[in-house]
Amino acid sequence: MKQSAKRYSPLQVALIGGAIATTATVSVFGPGWCRSVRAALQDSPKQVVDQVWQLVNREYVDGSFNRQNWLTIRQSLLSRNYSSREEAYTAIREALQKLGDPYTRFMDPKQFEALTNQTSGEVSGIGIRMEVNENSKRLVVVEALENSPAIKAGIKPGDEIVAIDGKSTRQMKIEDASKLIRGRAGTMVTLRLEREGHSAFDLKLTRATIEVPTVRYALKQEGRRRVGYIRLREFNAHAADQMRRAIRDLNGKQVDGFVLDLRGNPGGLLQASIEIARMWIDNGPIVRTVDRRGGSDESKANHTALTNRPLVVLVDNNSASASEILTGALKDNKRAIVVGSQTFGKALVQSVHELGDGSGVAITIAHYYTPKGTDINHKGITPDIKLDLTEEQQRQLASNPDLLGTNKDPQYTRALNILSNNQFAQPLQNQTTQKANSFGADNLRL
Known part of the structure; x- marks a missing residue:
């Protein structure tokens, strides 16, 4: 399969649902x-x-x-x-x-429109994340996205949304509020907000097309070490650009090593996974795809790596598809140590087509193999250091994602251990198996 990075678009769709994901082509x-x-x-x-x-x-x-x-x-x-x-x-x-x-x-x-919108990495709206406050049961702004109409209008975390275009949000579900707030770029929406220390006020905003953050990162001072923590949620059309910005910013802050968190990442665009792998790997194979006629296409690193700092990758059994391509490339090239649970095990590539009436079809067109020729389909990737979370740990992290990448996150703390011990000369290829409990693959997933 030959793909140009310039060609992938909303038509190159990912995500069938949950951990079942596609890696798509044009x-x-x-x-x-x-x-x-x-x-x-x-x-x-x-x-x-x-x-x-x-x-x-x-x-x-x-x-x-x-x-x-x-x-x-x-x-x-x-x-x-x-x-x-x-x-x-x-x-x-x-x-x-x-x-x-x-x-x-x-x-x-x-369904096709929803899928392509998700893969484009863009939404048309005002650029806020919301939640229903557990105590007040009211709709509250969690975050205003960078360069969005919301942040430009001065919306702040903690603002309560009491009405949308005059419709009360009392007992309104997040999904219903999102439908009211989203709309065609250039159209207007009016929010009635309440803010601590202020009386209720109306704010009229013009909707715009907004790039959704799929990469979140932070510089963490862990003892004497400066660690760059990067969490990648999915491989959409903006993932590579956002990853590039994150690595460059953290490089500028003189990090000693990186933790790349792919837990819960269901996959996405094939080309995005290849581009991101090239940011970490300077030389070597990344992935090989084989079609039904036996035609083989191998993607390789192209001497464009942005860093050679030590890297630990975190995965779980919902890390699928494009996540497994990236993990397999980093592991097989001995560029990173992989920590966590066995990955999902999806080694198939889909092509997604728009049909004449606006519907769509996803078709499996190829099988992919890791650089060492491993077929991970229905098997997944075994981490270098297998560390399964207990049911309680999974529930705690799932209910409070802010704990990811902190000392309350056992897999992250294990990654810090590795960075501290400089275990990068010879990655621990399947030497260490640790279990925090006896739960298997059917356990509650993060």
């Missing part, structure tokens, strides 16, 4: 094509059915189609008359289920 059907045929296909659901069949027929990684007669399936699909798009969508889903691949799936227009 669609062969461009936006221009879709616009030109959308009107024609609007009332022809059978053509959308055939479009999906043709894409799977051309691209699907298993040429036997899970031992299904794919031509017979096409004949069956096209022999029916579909009275609505919903009927056609049901038929498509039933056909794709026969492939036995949860990552090859159909999305209706709303």
